[in-house]
Amino acid sequence: MTDLSAYETKDALAAAVAEAISEKLRAAIEARGMASFVASGGGTPKPAFELLSQDDRIDWDKVTVTLSDERMAPPEAGVSNADMLREHLLKDAAVSARFLPLDTLSSLEKFDLPFDVVLLGMGGDGHFASIFPDGDGMDAACAPGATILAETIPHPLPPEAPYPRLTLSLPAIRQCRDLFLMISGEGKRDILELAGSDAPEGDLPIRRLLHDPDLPLSIFWAP
Numbered sequence: 170m171t172d173l174s175a176y177e178t179k180d181a182l183a184a185a186v187a188e189a190i191s192e193k194l195r196a197a198i199e200a201r202g203m204a205s206f207v208a209s210g211g212g213t214p215k216p217a218f219e220l221l222s223q224d225d226r227i228d229w230d231k232v233t234v235t236l237s238d239e240r241m242a243p244p245e246a247g248v249s250n251a252d253m254l255r256e257h258l259l260k261d262a263a264v265s266a267r268f269l270p271l272d273t274l275s276s277l278e279k280f281d282l283p284f285d286v287v288l289l290g291m292g293g294d295g296h297f298a299s300i301f302p303d304g305d306g307m308d309a310a311c312a313p314g315a316t317i318l319a320e321t322i323p324h325p326l327p328p329e330a331p332y333p334r335l336t337l338s339l340p341a342i343r344q345c346r347d348l349f350l351m352i353s354g355e356g357k358r359d360i361l362e363l364a365g366s367d368a369p370e371g372d373l374p375i376r377r378l379l380h381d382p383d384l385p386l387s388i389f390w391a392p
């Protein structure tokens with residue numbers, strides 16, 4: 170398995186992920202005067218975002234933040250990854266970060282690629298960002314010539330967020346200086362091990378990251 174760091178608790182996991190992101194953002198600012206950060210959606214990264222929001226070692230006004238993926242849902246549905254980011258990251262020390270919601274292609278054109286840090290999560294079905302095992306648009310989102318942003322529709326639609334998605338394409342995600350995968354739970358660890366193996370049933374989206382020797386991938390996990 171690619172460089173997997175295991176932590177005993179979710180708090181220790183969040184602290185390690187927050188520190189790794191902080192180090193990379195500060196190094197990018199030191200080297201190039203600015204930094205870019207792609208944040209994952211979902212629930213797992215919230216504690217790490219809370220820690221980052223208090224990190225005043227980072228010149229947040231030099232940091233541009235966007236998302237790995239977004240749900241195309243009405244605001245009242247309360248499932249927007251952008252809202253989650255505003256609640257848990259874009260406040261306090263991090264309030265001055267520039268946030269580009271993942272809603273239009275034009276917002277992403279403002280990024281000077283490669284991204285400095287991409288943080289991804291993984292669902293229990295082996296999806297990352299909004300690249301799911303089945304459904305519409307998945308192959309197109311992973312194709313070598315894919316545009317930076319892709320539309321996908323998971324199948325079946327997950328009951329907790331039954332909406333079409335916007336996702337960074339796999340070629341866009343690959344354009345990063347560092348890629349962190351943050352995962353918690355024994356079940357997800359099993360999925361990760363399966364996808365890392367050569368077993369046919371491990372042919373899940375996350376395998377595309379695990380089997381890519383050119384990706385600067387670090388995996389962070391806790392039970």
Ligand SMILES: O=C1O[C@H](COP(=O)(O)O)[C@@H](O)[C@H](O)[C@H]1O
Pocket residue numbers: 209210211212213214237238239250289290291292293297298299
């Ligand atoms: O739908 C999504 O799910 C994954 C995993 O979320 P989690 O709640 O199990 O941590 C997430 O990484 C992705 O960004 C999100 O949109």
